[in-house]
Amino acid sequence: MTGSLAGAAGAAPAAAHAVARAVAAPVTALPAVGVQRAAWLLLAFPMAGAAILLLGGRRTNRWGHLVGVAMPLAAFCYGVVAFIAMLGYPANQRSRVLTLFTWIHVARFDVPVGLQLDQLSICFVLLTTGVGSLIHIFAVGYMSHDPERRRFFGYMNLFVASMLLLVLADNYLVLYVGWEGVGLASYLLIGFWQYKPAAAVAAKKAFVVNRIGDAGFSVAIMLMFAVFGSVTFAGVFGQAGKAGQGVVTALGLLLLLGACGKSAQLPLQSWLLDAMEGPTPVSALIHAATMVTAGVYLIVRSGPIFDLSSNARLLVTIVGAATLLFGALISCAKDDIKKALAGSTMSQIGYMMLGAGLGPPGYPFAIALLLAHGFFKAGLFLGAGSIKHEMNDEVDMRRLGGLRTVMPITFVTFFTCYLAIIGVPPFSGFFAKDTIIDAAFGKGGTSGAILGTAALIGAGLTAFYMTRVMYMTFAGERRWDPHAHPHEVPPIMTSPMILLAIGAVVWGGYEILGDRLAHFLGPVTGFVPPEPAIFSAAGIAALVLVAAGIALGWAMYGRRPVPAVAPAAGFPVTAARRELYGDAFDEAVFMRPGQWLTRLSVYFDNRGVDGLVNTLAATVGGTSGRLRRVQTGFVRSYALSMFVGAVLLVGGALLLVRI
Amino acid sequence: MSPSHFVALAVILFVIGAVGVLVRRNAMVIFMCVELMLNAVNLAFVAFARQQGNLDGQVIAFFVMVVAAAEVVVGLAILMTIFRARRSASVDEANLLKY
Secondary structure, three states: OOHHHHHHHHHHHHHHHOOOOOOOOOOOOEEOOHHHHHOHHHHHHHHHHHHHHHHHHHHHOOOHHHHHHHHHHHHHHHHHHHHHHHHOOOHHHOOEEEEEEEEEEEOOEEEEEEEEEOHHHHHHHHHHHHHHHHHHHHHHHHOOOOOOHHHHHHHHHHHHHHHHHHHHEOEHHHHHHHHHHHHHHHHHHHOOOOOOHHHHHHHHHHHHHHHHHHHHHHHHHHHHHHHHOOOEHHHHHHHHOOOOHHHHHHHHHHHHHHHHHHHOOOOOOOHHHHHHHOOHHHHHHHHHHOOHHHHHHHHHHOHHHHHOOHHHHHHHHHHHHHHHHHHHHHHHHOOEHHHHHHHHHHHHHHHHHHHHHOOOOOHHHHHHHHHHHHHHHHHHHHHHHHHHHHOOOOOEHHHOOOOOOOOHHHHHHHHHHHHHHHOOOOOHHHHHHHHHHHHHHHOOHHHHHHHHHHHHHHHHHHHHHHHHHHHHHHOOOOOOOOOOOOOOOOHHHHHHHHHHHHHHHHHHHHHHOOOHHHHHHHHHHOOOOOOOOOOOHHHHHHHHHHHHHHHHHHHHHHOOOOOOOOOOOOHHHHHHHOHHHHHHHHHHHHHHHHHHHHHHHHHHHHHHHHHHHHHHHHHHHHHHHHHHHHOOOOHHHHHHHHHHHHHHHHHHHHHHHHO | OOHHHHHHHHHHHHHHHHHHHHHOOEHHHHHHHHHHHHHHHHHHHHHHHHHHOOOHHHHHHHHHHHHHHHHHHHHHHHHHHHHHHHOOOEOOOOOOOOO
16 A cells, blocks of 8 residues: 555545544565564464364373463563564564465466455454453453363364465465464354353354354455456555546455455344353454454455445445444344343444545554453453353353452452443543544544544443443342352453453553554554644543443332333334344344245246146156057067057048149 | 059058958958059059059059068967967967067
8 A cells, every 4th residue: 555545546535534644655565584484473373273183183181271371372462572573673664574484376367365464464463362362361360161162162273374375465365264264263163162052052053143244245346457457455446546436445445345344334233142152262363352453454455445435445444433323233132141241242343334435544542442341351351251150150240249248359340341341431441432433523524523423422321231241240239040059250251351451451541642543654644643632622522421321220220129020111122132223124134935935946946847847748648658558469460550650641642632 | 454454453452451450450451452452563563564554653663562471471470479478369469579
C-alpha cells in the first residue's frame, strides 16, 4: 500500500475530523532478516503440538496437556522476540516478508507461501499466542477431569496454528487456508462434547453459517485472480486503484460477507450463541484470541480495497452498528451467563467493525478495542468457566448469586474485566470504545450521527447488561442447587485470570499515553491521529450513559432479589431472550423454504425425471414381456402366421392394383 | 385346354399343400406338402409362360426345381437328425426354441 493512495482515499470521511494526515512514506515489504527469518517457528510450534497430540494417540495422554500449553507459549516467546526485533527497525521498514516456498506457480500466476510480519500482524500474533497461552493454562485445570483432555489440547493448538497462519499470510489464498483451518478447529471444539446432541448441532450450525461467509470470501479471491491476476496483498492493493468502482465494491462486499461469517455479524450472527455448547476455554479462545477477530483483521488488512469504495465501507459501518445493538439487546435478557457474554462479544465485535468501516481513522481504534477486548473478554469467559466448574455446570445466573465471598479471586478479576468492558476510565474499554464513538461522530453527516448514536446507546446497554451479570452472579442471595459446594478454583485457573485482569487494566494505561498503538499501526493503516482529547463530548456522553446503565442494572437486579425462575415478560424481553428472533428469521426465510425446495426437487426427481424414464422402461419391458409369448416354438403356428402374412400381402397388392 | 385350367389346377395343388403344411404333424408329410406347393407354383409358371409365349416362366421353373432339390438334401438331413434325437418326427414336439 502506498501512502498517497491511503491519503487520497481517507481524506473525504476524515475531513470533519480535522486530523493530521498520514505521513507514512510508501511502505514496501522488505525481506525478513535476522531473528525474523525464523518466523516460521510461530506456525511450527502449535502445528507440532497439534500433530503430536492428535497423531500420538493415547500414549500422550499423561503429558499431552503439557505439550499443548508449551507450544503456544513457545510461539508467544518467539512472537515477543520478533516484536522486539521489529521495534528496532524504523517505522516505515517494519513490514517484513519471509517467503517460505512457492505453492502454486502457473504461467504468470504465482502464489508464494509467505509470512508477513508487520505492525498489524504482530498485534494479532501477540494476542493469539499470549491470550491463547493463558487460556491453555486455564484449560489444564478446567479440563482436568475430562478423559479426552489430550484431544482437546490438540484441537486448541490447531486453532492457534490456523489463526497464526491467517494473520501471518502475505496473500489471500494462504490467508484463506488459515481461515478454513479456524473454521475446522472451531467446529471440532464447539462439538467437543459431541455426545451431547446440542453440542453436535451447535458445531454443525457454526460450520454451516461460516460456510456462507467463506463462500463470499472465496468468490472474492476468485474475483481478485480474474481481475488482477494476483492474490498477494501487494499485487491486489497495488492494482486496486486501476480497477473499476464496481469491481472494488464487489470485492469489498464479498470480503464483508466473509468477515460477517467469521465474526458473527449480522446477518450471519446466529452461530455464536449456540457455540456456547463448547467447553468454556473454547468460548474464551473463540471470542478473545482467535476466530471472531479474524473478520475485523480481514477488513483492516483489506483497507486499501475499502478505501476505494465508500459504499462497501458504509455497509461495514452499518453492519457493525446494527450488530453492536443487536448483540447488546440479546445480552440484556439472557439468563445463561455464557450466552450473555457471547451476546456481548457480538456487540463488541460490532464496535470493531464500526471502527474498521470508518476507514483509516477507525482502523487503529478497532484494533485497539480488539486487543483490549482480547484481555477482558478472555478474563470474563475464564471467570464464567471457573464458576461453571465449581457450580456443577450451572450457567443459569438465576441459580447463581452471592459468589463474591465464595470465589474472591474470580470475583475480583471478573470485576476488573467488567469495569474494562463497560468503559470506565482508566480501564482499557473506555479508551478503545470511546475513540470509536468519537470517530463515528467524526465521520460527519447524517450517517456519522446515526452511527455515533448507535454506538453511544450500545455503551449504555453494555453497562446495563454487564451490571446485570455482576449482580446476578456475585451479589444477592445464594440461589444455588443444594448439592453445589463452590470453592475458589485452583491457582492454575486463577493465575491466567489474574494476568488477563492485569492486562485489561494495563492496556488502558498503554493506550492513554499518546495513542501509541495508532502511531505504531500508522504505516499499515495510513493514519496518524492528532493528539487525543481524553474526554471528548462523545466520551462524556458515553460515560453518562454508562452510569445510567449501571444505575438501571442496580435498580433492577441489585436492589431487589432476583427471582430464581425467569418471570414472564412482555414482548421486548421475550424477543431478546429468543435472540431477537434471529433463529426464527433464519428458519422462516432460509431453512423452511430451503426444505420445501429440496422436497420439491426430490419430488420432481422421483416423479418427474425418474418417473419419465421409469415409465418408458416399464412400457418397453411390459410390452416385450407380452410380445414374447408369441414365440410359442410350434412350427405350424409360425407357418400359419407366414401364410396369413403372405395372404395379406398378396391381397393388399391385388387391391392396390385393382384400385 | 386353356391356361386358366392349368392355373386352377395349380391353385388347387397349392391350397392342398398349404393346408397339409398347416394341419399335419409329421415332418415328412409336411415336407412333401411343401414339395407339392413348389410344384404347384412351377405349374403356374409354366402355364403363364405358355400363355405369354416366352421362356421366362420355364426358366424360373428350372430354378425352383434346383432350389427344391437342394432344400430336400438339407431338409432331409435335418429331419434325420431330429428323428434320431427324439425318436419322433412330430414337429409339435420339437418346440424348445421359444420364449
